[in-house]
Amino acid sequence: MANSTLTKKRSTAYGSTVALKSAMAVSGVVLVLYLIAHMYGNLKVFAGQEAFDGYAEGLRDLGYPLLPHEGFLWIVRVVLLASILIHIYSAAVLTIRARKARGHRYAVTKRVQRSYASYTMRWGGVLIALFVVFHILHLTTNTIAPGGKSDSAYERLVNGFQPEYWYVTLFYVASVIAVGFHLRHGIWSGMATLGLNKAPRQGKINGVAVAIALIVTVGFLLPPMAVTFGLVS
Amino acid sequence: MSENDLYIEGAPVRDEKAPEGPINERWDKRRFSAKLVNPANRRKLSVIIVGTGLAGASAAATLGEAGYNVTSFCYQDSPRRAHSIAAQGGINAAKNYRNDGDSIHRLFYDTVKGGDFRSRESNVYRLAQTSVEIIDQCVAQGVPFAREYGGLLDNRSFGGVQVSRTFYARGQTGQQLLIGAYQALERQIAAGTVTMNTRHEMLEVIVVDGKARGIIARDMVTGEIETHFADAVVLATGGYGNVFFLSTNAMGCNVTASWRAHRKGALFANPCYTQIHPTCIPVSGDYQSKLTLMSESLRNDGRIWVPKEMGDDRDPRQIPEEERDYYLERIYPAFGNLVPRDIASRAAKNVCDEGRGVGPGGLGVYLDFADAIKRMGRSAVEAKYGNLFDMYQRITGENPYEVPMRIYPAVHYTMGGLWVDYDLQSTIPGLFVTGEANFSDHGANRLGASALMQGLADGYFVLPNTINDYLADGPFERLDESHPDAVAAKEQVTSRIDKLLSIQGSRTVDSFHKELGQIMWEYCGMERSEEGLTKAIGRIRELRAEFWRDVKVLGTNDELNQALEKAGRVADFLELGELMCIDALHRRESCGGHFRAESQTEDGEALRHDDEFAYVAAWEFGGEDSKPVLHKEALEYEYVEMKQRSYK
């Protein structure tokens, strides 16, 4: 075939797949840092209702009087929302491009290298997004209140994870595990995207990814489990 | 059948372009005397280049860069796949970076001697001169040659020469050089100076008023037969080793472009000079489609042997030392396993002919590393040859650390090709031939690491400084597709395709190709004799007749039709094979890759007859079913004394 000889010209690389991935990576870093902070806060539940509620209340006044009441929290919320939107937007665009790039599907496929974590990034991501919506309605705004509404964050938590609401707990557990898998591949992938993934460092990056994924998963599972099994009431 | 029934002797032929005078000044003189083309005028001059291997890609990139209007063709789906890519060993250059006494003159001398005094002094000297620039050019392009810890280029010695002048990139030198040339070519394609036509096969050359003015090519996807015109045509279409069916060449390598040009008047020089490489993996069954070469370096530490007794089919490890025949060490005590390629190949054939060969069909000899492993330790052997052992194991399924490897010679390179003058111009004005497709630099035998050197020398430095002498008289008359010569050429192509598709016989193309290969290998391979060659000529003629009567090609022309592509190539091989045998028959001497049983010393070594055969045999196509015409180009040696080789 006569090869078309002149290359087509795309005007900018700012919208390239690599740039989109970088946006995902950077927004992912913000979200991971938030998760770690959030997990730290959750673990305060083991220090009792007073400590936990006090911590939750304290967050609202963080930076006060420099910032107004809940000022810090709103900054965090805006940054988080932006990160989530960037993350989801990039993921969606990249997924659509990937679907289009494959075109015809294979009759037989076989996994050679991809791990379960990397394989489930997209559907796992969707699950996590749904969970986040539920989670905010449940424990932040308390719009959904399985065990009864309360002004105390501690009580909301304890009420929500009573054994009789096992389905809430199950959804929570499944979602947290999905987060774990998401982090397992996401941290590795983000580092690669940001150009930090050199062969000699790959072992370490993988180790860090697994460690953060595990810590976050366990850290988030402990409080609801403790409630369900009556260790915290 | 006497020789006179086979060919006619015509007038001698001469290279008119090489200047006289001291050999080291000739290339300068020629570059100075050649007419130049003003940069502004180059755009108006068009050049067709067929083939994108080292010789073709480098020429296209360089001429495109110079401002000519270049159109390039290759049969592969990308120019990056040309078979230059498979060269393993390295590329020679007279850089003398090792301070070991190398010089342009020594590279020149080694090449002439290695070619068994059947090449042209002027051309070889120029090759040695340009070798130096090639390395510079390739490094500048980013070819990742092997380096030492100081950051400078590494060298190794190669093919029995006494200096280290071979530059290499692990075992993939050809690949790296080709990728360099390919990238330079793609850069010109992007710049619009080169138009690339992939999956196109040249099927005819258009000659108008005695000048090459274009080609007929088939678009291998749509089947469209296209007419392309230009002011000059360059063939960089490689060698014809696939006439043997089994060779180390790629499956698609073919002689069609050269052969079509030959039929239109280009002389074909020394077709019988074939290089047979001693260390290839042997044939394992009749389904075998190609042979794989393993680096010659294996002979540095491996010992070659066969059982002393005929038909001894014991496991090689069970055969005791005293029942083994280390025949190279026995016959050539001085060089042992390191004798040159042609000698090692022939010795292997001889022991197999005696019935002492090993493996399937008795076509193989052992290459044994047991002693090397004992001496150096397994890990040292692994470090040095690990990748080759892996390759062997992948192909044969045998573990060479445990069981001796089996090797057998295979056709590797063809020194013969279209006759060209010092400007690389064939006997058709405006038709230039570069790389393995021409005949000029290697005589009767090519030294290791010299093929890459020649391909790039031709493409980067020689052709771009000689083709201008021809193009300076252009642009020539504008032609269109209705020109009678173009119409006739196209008609030849289409009628041949129609013929191939209409026969609908009972035998596949491959079955003909395999049979031709067997005839060629048996009678025109490592050892040739008058009796055998005469028989071969008869059998090839019968086979060719049967081919045109009974070949089976399915499908149509208007699609990707790989059987049709092959059929056209095999048809041309069936004609070339006969000419090779005639050439081999007429050359009643042994030289380099051409060994005539009748011409050997008392010890069975090749015996040249310089008084009678110190010439290039350039064959003219005599016409359909007519005898070819032999034109001799006398070879004179002013700077190198002709000697008989000895390796005892």
Added chain:
Amino acid sequence: MNITLRVWRQKGRDDKGRMASYELTDVSPDMSFLEMLDVLNEKLTLENEDPVAFDHDCREGICGACGVVIDGEAHGPETTTTCQLHMRSFNDGDTITVEPWRATAFPVVKDLVVDRGSFDRIIQAGGYISAPTGTAPDAHANPIPKPDADRAFDAATCIGCGACVAACPNASGMLFTAAKVTHLGMLPQGQPERDARVVKMINQHDEEDFGGCTNIGECAAVCPKGIPLDTISQLNRDLLGSLGRGNG
């Protein structure tokens, strides 16, 4: 051994295509996979059925022409090119599914043959060092640290077969592109064009409708030449650096 082949048959670009089954008997374990297809084609030809078209050339694992997906794996169960895969990797009685590379950027031309011109166009966009013939300084003018030269070489061994794209769940050509960016970017000769090169090549990559990389590593796992996965990271870093310097 006896095998059953399920092979993708497609007459041309616009044909829909289908799977066809063929039985082959007496397959030797020493045959290469392509030699097995040769035997199939000889058989089909004698039975007046159109032989299966597939790309191949050197059959020694270096030209990059061959490549099919065998039982869901690019180049089949061994980490090598299809031409270097041998039938001893399969068992008597196996059913083997053979499909072409599947990617929008590699449209099927016929049967198992695809058009990989998109790779050439990525190289055209910037996969070179501009060094016109004859302008080069002496080869020793520019010493290169051996580790850099070795890494450049490792990346430069890419044969452009397209297995990385075939195996990638996103049909991304990132490993191919990264191999070239790394090869040239590791060398001092490649520095002047480094920033511009990566931008142009990525733009062309996207333009050709390859997908994006999700760092899964399927590409490097099937790569017959072992191109390291971290070349992609190097490409990302080069691109971000280049964008940061305003070369978008």
